[in-house]
């Protein structure tokens with residue numbers, strides 16, 4: 508008797524779980540509930556109908572597979588894995604950017620630790636890279652004045668955002684650690700993935716606010 512009730516109740520529990528899933532805002536929780544509900548539907552198809560409904564089973568399994576694949580993508584996008592120590596440090600500084608977005612940013616980034624002093628951008632010249640200085644000494648030269656640039660700091664963000672020539676010359680000393688993104692590739696990535704643009708915009712805004720406060 509109890510076995511019979513739970514057999515027939517399967518479809519109702521499965522339906523209730525999928526209804527509950529629709530009330531969840533978190534995509535992973537929503538999809539995990541849908542997976543649970545789908546598994547119960549499959550069980551129902553095997554134990555209740557007198558004739559096995561293969562068409563229904565087939566499409567429910569397809570549904571389950573697609574959902575599991577999308578769930579794996581979401582978990583991957585939220586998991587910081589395969590990051591070097593420097594990348595972990597950079598990711599910690601880029602708090603507004605998810606691990607998946609950060610990996611996309613890293614794919615087009617080049618790390619540098621120069622052996623001698625380097626000029627990153629020159630006042631009045633086009634800005635073709637955006638830089639993020641993680642460590643070491645950097646100097647901003649503007650209109651004959653010079654000031655030390657604290658790290659971490661973006662460089663070239665004004666030219667990148669406003670599409671104007673560099674407003675200052677920035678040099679880094681030997682041994683500094685910085686990351687460079689080609690401006691064109693960064694703009695293309697932002698256009699493809701608007702969430703990266705949102706995250707980066709907020710980082711650049713914070714960085715510029717800190718520079719204004721220090722000026």
Ligand SMILES: Nc1ncnc2c1ncn2[C@@H]1O[C@@H]2COP(=O)(O)O[C@H]2[C@H]1O
Pocket residue numbers: 628634647649656661662663664665666667672673674675676677718722
């Ligand atoms: N007053 C300032 N303080 C700190 N950094 C600056 C200052 N002015 C310009 N910069 C940096 O120097 C860079 C020169 O290129 P951008 O104008 O693109 O972006 C600029 C900033 O990253």
